[in-house]
Amino acid sequence: MPGGDKVLERNATLCPQDFTFRVLGSPATLTDGVAIERSTEMENQELKRACEQLKKTGADWALLSSAENVTYVSHYEVPVDFGPLAHLSYGPVLALCSLSDGGNILIANNYYAGAARKQSTFEQVLGFGILEVFEPFARQDARANFVATVRQALQQAGLAHGRPRLAVEEKTLPLSVARVLSEEFPNVTLVEAYPAIEMARKVKTGREIGLLKCVAEVVNTGHKEVLKQTRQAGKSEFELWSAVTQAMYEHAGAKFFMSGELV
Numbered sequence: 001m002p003g004g005d006k007v008l009e010r011n012a013t014l015c016p017q018d019f020t021f022r023v024l025g026s027p028a029t030l031t032d033g034v035a036i037e038r039s040t041e042m043e044n045q046e047l048k049r050a051c052e053q054l055k056k057t058g059a060d061w062a063l064l065s066s067a068e069n070v071t072y073v074s075h076y077e078v079p080v081d082f083g084p085l086a087h088l089s090y091g092p093v094l095a096l097c098s099l100s101d102g103g104n105i106l107i108a109n110n111y112y113a114g115a116a117r118k119q120s121t122f123e124q125v126l127g128f129g130i131l132e133v134f135e136p137f138a139r140q141d142a143r144a145n146f147v148a149t150v151r152q153a154l155q156q157a158g159l160a161h162g163r164p165r166l167a168v169e170e171k172t173l174p175l176s177v178a179r180v181l182s183e184e185f186p187n188v189t190l191v192e193a194y195p196a197i198e199m200a201r202k203v204k205t206g207r208e209i210g211l212l213k214c215v216a217e218v219v220n221t222g223h224k225e226v227l228k229q230t231r232q233a234g235k236s237e238f239e240l241w242s243a244v245t246q247a248m249y250e251h252a253g254a255k256f257f258m259s260g261e262l263v
Helices: 045-055 067-074 083-088 110-119 142-156 175-184 194-202 206-229 237-252
Strands: 019-023 061-064 094-098 105-109 124-128 165-168 189-192 258-262
Touching (some): 045 061, 045 067, 045 094, 045 194, 045 206, 061 067, 067 094, 094 142, 105 110, 105 142, 110 124, 142 175, 206 237
Parallel strands (some): 061 165
Antiparallel strands (some): 019 258, 061 094, 094 105
């Protein structure tokens, strides 16, 4: 975002490379008229690719915890957490994936669960309560709610029986989840999931290519607006940023997270 309200000098020279923009999160809503089917109406090729690679680790299930990989396998656009909600929600969105017979489960706080049910291809979405700011005197325990929902998902998947192998992302797996696994599911063997997911994502599916093209068009719109706005000196950074984001939002037909700077 702009670092300050600088005013461009009348004779200032600006180059397109002085302006950088990046769309954050999944671009699934940035279609601008491009025919991209909803997740529920098409086979989830990304999940299929991920499962194929994860099976090579010897895992039976996968519990993914990074926003980008949960989005990849579930088609739910995991929000970029910031502000009060990021503080109130105890745990991240998690994806529990069966590598054999389906039964995939998405775990999300109640504020995200509704959108997750609409977007995701997963069979089930389990919501957990978070601290309610409008009920300050109600008994609340965000950690207990999150842990209980994780426990429910693991039990529902049957991980308490046998000697299953569970692929996890060590880098982003919450400590609270790791404790549940070690204390209540000691029969589960953990393996690292990240290299397998990384391998799956190296080859893009047709859906991903379509979405990337949409994002490229939106970013291109932003750069064109920069060139248009900087033909005449005297505008502040905030004026430029406002014009650029408005043009990109209008092209996409929706608002989205974006980062960038005017230097």
